[in-house]
Amino acid sequence: MRYIISILIENEVGALSRVAGLFSARGYNIESLTVAPTEDASLSRMTIVTCGTESIIEQISKQLNKLVDVVKLNNLIEDAHIEREMMLIKINVAQVSKQELMHLVDIFRGRVIDVASDIYTVELTGTGDKLDAFIATLEEGAILETVRSGVMGIARGAKALSLQQ
Amino acid sequence: MELSGAEIVAQFLEDEGVDYIFGYPGGAVLHIYDALFKQDAVKHILVRHEQGATHAADGYARATGKPGVVLVTSGPGATNAITGIATAFMDSVPMVIITGQVPRAFIGSDAFQEVDSVGISRPCVKHNFLVGDVKDIADTLKKAFYIATTGRPGPVLVDIPKDITAPHIKIPYIYPESVDIRSYKPVTKGHLGQIRRAAELLLIAKRPMIYTGGGVVSSNASQSLTELTKRLGFPITQTLMGLGSYPASDKQFLGMLGMHGTYEANMAMHECDVLFAIGARFDDRVTGQLEQFCPDAQIIHVDIDPASIAKNVHVDIPIVGDVDEVLSDMLEILKTIDATPDKEALDGWWKKIEKWRKKDCLQYNRKSKLIKPQFVIEKLHEVTQGDAYITSDVGQHQMFVAQFYPFDKSRRWINSGGLGTMGFGLPAAMGVQLAYPGEQVACVTGEASIQMCIQELSTCLQYGLPIKVINLNNRYMGMVRQWQEFFYEGRYAMSYVEALPDFVKLAESYGHVGILVEKPSEVKSALEKAFAMKDKLVFVDFITDQKENVYPMIAQGKGHHEMVERELA
Ligand SMILES: Cc1ncc(C[n+]2csc(CCOP(=O)(O)OP(=O)(O)O)c2C)c(N)n1
Ligand SMILES: [Mg+2]
Numbered sequence: 001m002r003y004i005i006s007i008l009i010e011n012e013v014g015a016l017s018r019v020a021g022l023f024s025a026r027g028y029n030i031e032s033l034t035v036a037p038t039e040d041a042s043l044s045r046m047t048i049v050t051c052g053t054e055s056i057i058e059q060i061s062k063q064l065n066k067l068v069d070v071v072k073l074n075n076l077i078e079d080a081h082i083e084r085e086m087m088l089i090k091i092n093v094a095q096v097s098k099q100e101l102m103h104l105v106d107i108f109r110g111r112v113i114d115v116a117s118d119i120y121t122v123e124l125t126g127t128g129d130k131l132d133a134f135i136a137t138l139e140e141g142a143i144l145e146t147v148r149s150g151v152m153g154i155a156r157g158a159k160a161l162s163l164q165q
Numbered sequence: 166m167e168l169s170g171a172e173i174v175a176q177f178l179e180d181e182g183v184d185y186i187f188g189y190p191g192g193a194v195l196h197i198y199d200a201l202f203k204q205d206a207v208k209h210i211l212v213r214h215e216q217g218a219t220h221a222a223d224g225y226a227r228a229t230g231k232p233g234v235v236l237v238t239s240g241p242g243a244t245n246a247i248t249g250i251a252t253a254f255m256d257s258v259p260m261v262i263i264t265g266q267v268p269r270a271f272i273g274s275d276a277f278q279e280v281d282s283v284g285i286s287r288p289c290v291k292h293n294f295l296v297g298d299v300k301d302i303a304d305t306l307k308k309a310f311y312i313a314t315t316g317r318p319g320p321v322l323v324d325i326p327k328d329i330t331a332p333h334i335k336i337p338y339i340y341p342e343s344v345d346i347r348s349y350k351p352v353t354k355g356h357l358g359q360i361r362r363a364a365e366l367l368l369i370a371k372r373p374m375i376y377t378g379g380g381v382v383s384s385n386a387s388q389s390l391t392e393l394t395k396r397l398g399f400p401i402t403q404t405l406m407g408l409g410s411y412p413a414s415d416k417q418f419l420g421m422l423g424m425h426g427t428y429e430a431n432m433a434m435h436e437c438d439v440l441f442a443i444g445a446r447f448d449d450r451v452t453g454q455l456e457q458f459c460p461d462a463q464i465i466h467v468d469i470d471p472a473s474i475a476k477n478v479h480v481d482i483p484i485v486g487d488v489d490e491v492l493s494d495m496l497e498i499l500k501t502i503d504a505t506p507d508k509e510a511l512d513g514w515w516k517k518i519e520k521w522r523k524k525d526c527l528q529y530n531r532k533s534k535l536i537k538p539q540f541v542i543e544k545l546h547e548v549t550q551g552d553a554y555i556t557s558d559v560g561q562h563q564m565f566v567a568q569f570y571p572f573d574k575s576r577r578w579i580n581s582g583g584l585g586t587m588g589f590g591l592p593a594a595m596g597v598q599l600a601y602p603g604e605q606v607a608c609v610t611g612e613a614s615i616q617m618c619i620q621e622l623s624t625c626l627q628y629g630l631p632i633k634v635i636n637l638n639n640r641y642m643g644m645v646r647q648w649q650e651f652f653y654e655g656r657y658a659m660s661y662v663e664a665l666p667d668f669v670k671l672a673e674s675y676g677h678v679g680i681l682v683e684k685p686s687e688v689k690s691a692l693e694k695a696f697a698m699k700d701k702l703v704f705v706d707f708i709t710d711q712k713e714n715v716y717p718m719i720a721q722g723k724g725h726h727e728m729v730e731r732e733l734a
Contacts, residue, residue, distance in 0.1 A: 010348055014283060014284075021288060058475065068292040068312060068348060069348055163347070
């Protein structure tokens with residue numbers, strides 16, 4: 001099964017390599033990993049998407065918690081949560097109808113953020129599925145490049161991953 | 166007080182109560198060595214190889230419970246220390262390793278003797294630091310000692326760039342008395358509700374079994390474990406790392422369990438209905454085939470490391486906490502429960518266990534004309550009155566000590582269980598002997614293992630360490646040979662140790678005493694002679710039976726009930 005683990009970690013040199021090293025040393029999967037400082041610059045927030053059985057995820061969570069730099073951890077799949085991913089995608093519009101493309105971008109609530117001759121760059125956010133679905137609508141050969149942020153997640157409601165809670 | 170970074174290191178170590186530091190100098194730590202030279206509170210032991218420094222600090226830590234401290238230079242100094250750091254990590258030994266690093270301005274430039282020590286050590290330390298500023302040295306060292314010694318202990322490495330130890334940069338120093346790390350708060354007190362549930366389950370058990378590991382040693386919980394075991398009247402077995410933390414001569418003790426454990430311990434594991442696991446981690450050398458592990462048992466597991474619980478086997482009642490605190494709480498809770506263990510069921514259980522015990526699974530040919538390694542260990546036990554500190558290397562000789570030297574006290578049996586590091590024994594014995602100068606310290610080793618850190622014989626002479634080296638010389642990497650005999654149809658690939666040195670002469674050339682023993686009848690007198698030389702290191706080279714094997718044995722992938730036993734002619 002797919003799991004999303006949120007981590008609050010000390011914003012120290014090497015903290016990321018401790019997390020990445022743990023996954024490779026113990027043979028765990030990383031589907032995606034995002035990390036950036038929080039509003040408190042001494043802390044980073046990391047979102048890891050991984051998959052495995054329940055017992056493997058339990059081990060991953062415990063092993064992550066054991067890292068001295070990890071302040072807090074929570075498994076988003078256990079609660080109601082929101083996940084988002086951002087994609088920038090560069091599309092060759094020489095071969096596709098611009099009108100049709102604009103229509104698609106609209107449906108997916110994306111935006112065209114850069115235009116050059118025959119090239120549109122589109123920004124899109126949503127769940128991974130939504131981004132995949134957008135890609136699937138494009139004809140083969142139309143995509144010049146894509147870049148995806150990896151998943152970010154946050155719990156719904158009052159529940160928060162913070163020093164206080 | 167205004168001190169340089171190097172002086173802060175030395176002063177901090179004194180303030181932290183460190184009496185010995187094991188190390189080897191080099192460019193990146195010269196400022197620190199200069200500061201150490203000017204004081205005498207912290208005694209520096211100069212080893213002959215950085216691996217020796219880590220094992221010596223490790224032996225010191227295991228014997229005393231205090232953290233072992235190591236100082237090595239950058240680059241090769243740090244990489245040489247890695248084996249010993251990994252050894253300490255696998256067995257949860259508290260250790261602080263200070264490595265020199267190239268000056269900050271050179272980091273990342275492939276400078277002379279530069280290696281990413283933090284990166285290289287990361288998977289085998291509990292935590293590590295690269296100190297970025299002279300102002301951070303004292304606090305970082307304090308954190309390192311705190312992390313190394315609390316929770317599940319382990320090695321912590323502190324990498325210090327040379328420029329921040331320079332003599333001309335002086336800053337005010339105050340010893341940091343306390344430390345607070347918001348991301349590190351180990352739990353020591355167990356959940357009382359869980360402890361009560363565990364106690365209730367133990368009281369209704371029909372075929373209970375206690376299984377304990379190194380956690381009992383780390384937590385100094387021998388007394389509470391012994392009291393609890395006595396009170397319950399249950400059989401108890403221990404892992405290689407746990408030996409001594411329950412008196413081996415007591416009749417409730419069934420011996421070690423696992424791959425080379427006793428028949429009675431392994432059978433009792435297989436048939437128990439409640440397993441009480443304490444400070445043990447269900448290692449594969451202990452459990453055998455997991456699918457067949459304790460098939461009928463409900464499992465209670467106490468451990469300070471939540472990640473150890475339910476890692477390999479399903480646990481019914483997990484208790485996270487310090488072993489000694491949890492067992493003490495359990496003793497209190499038992500007083501409030503109006504019930505006693507099921508006497509009738511226990512009697513039946515013990516009858517069964519005694520039948521298994523009668524098999525005498527550790528028997529060996531006592532009439533042999535060759536020296537049997539088991540016989541040497543039995544005599545070693547006799548001559549030392551069972552009261553020595555014994556370190557070992559890795560191989561058959563290690564298993565023979567575990568089987569034939571019943572330890573009655575904790576912290577007396579010092580060996581590399583998790584990593585299985587050949588070369589550990591001699592340097593570890595140095596750490597033990599330094600910690601306890603008046604005690605008998607023996608290193609039981611093999612002719613292959615001893616050569617991995619033989620250079621430390623020179624250190625032993627320098628510091629007058631009267632260790633007794635018990636070399637069980639079978640001219641084979643015995644443990645490897647045994648596997649090749651059992652599983653590779655006797656193709657002894659590279660396990661015969663050829664071109665051996667004359668160990669007696671070797672010991673003598675290092676300035677020690679060497680004794681060669683070739684006949685069973687000479688074993689005891691040689692040991693007596695060796696231990697009578699109280700201020701000499703004596704290297705006793707026992708020429709043992711080349712083909713002796715360690716029995717019983719559970720082959721890899723087999724269950725506890727599928728042991729192979731020795732067949733005596
Ligand atoms: C550093 C290291 N290399 C290799 C091994 C694999 N190994 C385990 S036991 C053993 C043989 C040890 O031989 P010896 O020291 O003579 O002990 P014996 O088994 O003969 O008692 C070897 C090579 C190891 N444990 N450690
Ligand atoms: Mg040998």
